[in-house]
Amino acid sequence: MNEVQRQASIDTQPAETDAVSRRSLVTGGLAAVGAVAVGVAALGRAANVAAAQQPLAKQVVSADPTLCVGCLACEVNCSTWHASVGRSAEPRIRILATPAVALRTEVASYLPTRAGFSPATCKQCPTPWCLPNCPTDGLRIDPATGNRYINEAECIACGKCEVDCPVEWQGTWARNGGAKISSKRVVYDPALNVYAKCDLCIGREGGPVCVERCPVNLAIQSGYIKSANLCLELVASTEEQWKKLV
Amino acid sequence: MKSFEHMSPTSVQEAVKMLSVGNARVIAGGTDLLGIMKDGLLPTDRVVDLKAIPGLDKIREESGELRIGALARIGDLASSALVQQKAPALAAAAFAVASPQIRNAGTLGGNLAQKVRCWYYRDADRADCYKRNGSYCYAIFGQSELHALFDGAACFAVTPSDTAIALSALAARIVVAGPKGEREVGVDDFFIGPAVDYMREVALAADEIIVDVRIPSTWSAQPSVFLKAAPRKAIDFARGSVGAAVIGSPVIQKARISLGAVAPTPKRATASEAFLEGKRLDAATIAKAAELATEGAKPLANNAYKIRLTQGLVRQALTRLAS
Ligand SMILES: Cc1cc2nc3c(=O)[nH]c(=O)nc-3n(C[C@H](O)[C@H](O)[C@H](O)COP(=O)(O)OP(=O)(O)OC[C@H]3O[C@@H](n4cnc5c(N)ncnc54)[C@H](O)[C@@H]3O)c2cc1C
Numbered sequence: 001m002n003e004v005q006r007q008a009s010i011d012t013q014p015a016e017t018d019a020v021s022r023r024s025l026v027t028g029g030l031a032a033v034g035a036v037a038v039g040v041a042a043l044g045r046a047a048n049v050a051a052a053q054q055p056l057a058k059q060v061v062s063a064d065p066t067l068c069v070g071c072l073a074c075e076v077n078c079s080t081w082h083a084s085v086g087r088s089a090e091p092r093i094r095i096l097a098t099p100a101v102a103l104r105t106e107v108a109s110y111l112p113t114r115a116g117f118s119p120a121t122c123k124q125c126p127t128p129w130c131l132p133n134c135p136t137d138g139l140r141i142d143p144a145t146g147n148r149y150i151n152e153a154e155c156i157a158c159g160k161c162e163v164d165c166p167v168e169w170q171g172t173w174a175r176n177g178g179a180k181i182s183s184k185r186v187v188y189d190p191a192l193n194v195y196a197k198c199d200l201c202i203g204r205e206g207g208p209v210c211v212e213r214c215p216v217n218l219a220i221q222s223g224y225i226k227s228a229n230l231c232l233e234l235v236a237s238t239e240e241q242w243k244k245l246v
Numbered sequence: 247m248k249s250f251e252h253m254s255p256t257s258v259q260e261a262v263k264m265l266s267v268g269n270a271r272v273i274a275g276g277t278d279l280l281g282i283m284k285d286g287l288l289p290t291d292r293v294v295d296l297k298a299i300p301g302l303d304k305i306r307e308e309s310g311e312l313r314i315g316a317l318a319r320i321g322d323l324a325s326s327a328l329v330q331q332k333a334p335a336l337a338a339a340a341f342a343v344a345s346p347q348i349r350n351a352g353t354l355g356g357n358l359a360q361k362v363r364c365w366y367y368r369d370a371d372r373a374d375c376y377k378r379n380g381s382y383c384y385a386i387f388g389q390s391e392l393h394a395l396f397d398g399a400a401c402f403a404v405t406p407s408d409t410a411i412a413l414s415a416l417a418a419r420i421v422v423a424g425p426k427g428e429r430e431v432g433v434d435d436f437f438i439g440p441a442v443d444y445m446r447e448v449a450l451a452a453d454e455i456i457v458d459v460r461i462p463s464t465w466s467a468q469p470s471v472f473l474k475a476a477p478r479k480a481i482d483f484a485r486g487s488v489g490a491a492v493i494g495s496p497v498i499q500k501a502r503i504s505l506g507a508v509a510p511t512p513k514r515a516t517a518s519e520a521f522l523e524g525k526r527l528d529a530a531t532i533a534k535a536a537e538l539a540t541e542g543a544k545p546l547a548n549n550a551y552k553i554r555l556t557q558g559l560v561r562q563a564l565t566r567l568a569s
Pocket residue numbers: 271272273274275276277278279280296316317320342343344345348351352353354355356357358359360361406407408409450454455456457480481482483484
């Protein structure tokens with residue numbers, strides 16, 4: 001299978017089988033957690049309770065702002081790869097302008113003037129608040145990895161996930177002169193009329209493209225810059241880790 | 247060089263059709279494309295030579311506008327009395343391009359659509375930089391003397407075209423022909439940055455060609471200048487350049503200032519432009535406008551010198567416009 005075919009198989013996979021979506025929560029999930037019968041109006045909150053029982057994502061992208069030089073390679077590559085498989089080209093990772101953040105000397109010795117950037121993306125929350133009120137099978141949890149992702153083919157752009165996601169971008173975006181197209185980690189794409197968020201590059205052979213192509217990561221991996229951790233890193237998604245994410 | 251098919255259409259429509267197959271490229275003067283092909287930087291199976299299309303090289307005044315065909319040679323722009331009179335900045339920019347030989351072969355369309363001059367991109371051995379569909383930018387931790395102060399995103403190569411900077415200051419429009427006919431695009435939208443697509447510098451589809459460049463009457467015949475700083479005058483690409491045009495004297499109603507060699511596209515100095523509106527070009531105003539021009543610059547390791555260089559060029563350009 002090539003990348004496009006692999007993607008197509010992800011987008012056409014029915015959610016009823018094993019991926020968790022709001023529909024499966026309503027039909028099976030609520031009973032499983034012993035929720036009392038609920039009216040339609042209360043469905044969202046009750047479903048939230050069910051969502052809280054979902055397994056954690058195995059991994060999440062964690063960023064170290066003290067290593068980031070704001071080159072935007074992560075944003076651009078996130079955008080390019082997703083567009084290449086027919087998904088939204090809105091970058092799902094954003095570089096925030098955070099002037100107070102200093103660069104570590106290991107990086108600052110090469111690029112002294114490029115401090116003050118913080119990469120941020122979806123936190124793959126232990127309780128995925130974005131999920132329960134999705135009226136279609138758009139928002140899903142991948143059974144194998146726990147990855148909370150949007151199947152954009154099913155997204156009807158109702159915007160409920162954006163309303164429900166509690167995680168805001170802290171500060172302005174480095175790109176677009178600071179203007180944000182969305183305040184939350186789920187962003188609206190006017191070009192395709194869908195919502196998009198970090199899906200950990202689901203379906204991509206090499207894993208997250210931002211992690212693979214961050215030039216600081218490459219400089220660390222090649223020994224050019226000394227650092228025990230990477231600038232962008234896939235780490236285990238835990239409650240503790242979640243609290244530390246930018 | 248890999249073998250390729252050479253075609254010579256005699257009309258724009260025919261040329262556009264010939265471009266509809268994969269890896270087909272337009273060739274005009276060939277001063278850039280032949281080097282690119284020799285080094286294998288862009289896969290090319292077919293070249294569509296525009297030179298046999300009649301009438302695409304005309305420099306003329308039409309509907310009150312200065313209009314220049316895409317095949318007009320850079321040298322002809324530099325020496326054209328009409329261009330010197332209606333768009334002094336463009337004549338100066340054309341004169342600042344390369345050497346007399348290149349100006350005689352190179353065309354305006356080719357100058358606008360040429361590929362970047364990042365030394366890593368042009369190094370045939372570095373096949374994995376972003377611009378070559380790879381996965382790394384060598385400039386970020388490498389030698390970045392030539393690279394961008396603004397708007398870098400994955401790639402930090404700067405726009406190499408001198409004429410683009412003058413045309414941006416003159417609010418030119420580019421006429422593009424494709425399978426569905428012609429469309430016009432403002433020069434500032436014609437150049438696209440790497441945040442949009444790091445593989446392309448201009449908003450041209452593979453089967454589109456530039457046919458005409460138009461300078462609106464509002465800006466033609468206004469005072470305009472182009473200045474360029476390069477290590478060896480006349481044969482080097484700019485390390486900094488500025489195109490500037492103003493309407494109104496002695497009080498400025500409107501100014502357009504475009505900076506070259508500091509961003510992946512011509513970079514409008516919008517803060518300076520806004521500041522100049524309603525002011526007289528005295529020394530203090532000029533100094534402030536020059537300072538504002540580089541506001542927000544984010545240099546890499548080796549290109550911070552471009553900040554002062556560019557400010558100096560803006561100061562010089564505005565001083566000339568004042569007199
Ligand atoms: C040594 C050297 C020094 C130089 N110095 C400078 C300099 O100081 N300043 C500067 O601005 N430039 C400089 N140049 C670049 C030179 O000006 C360009 O190579 C020239 O203008 C390109 O014109 P051409 O007609 O030869 O284009 P080609 O080489 O024929 O084409 C260049 C590119 O444009 C595309 N193209 C050409 N015409 C069209 C069209 N009508 N529509 C769509 N696409 C088209 C081609 O497909 C190709 O990708 C230099 C070049 C050299 C070799």
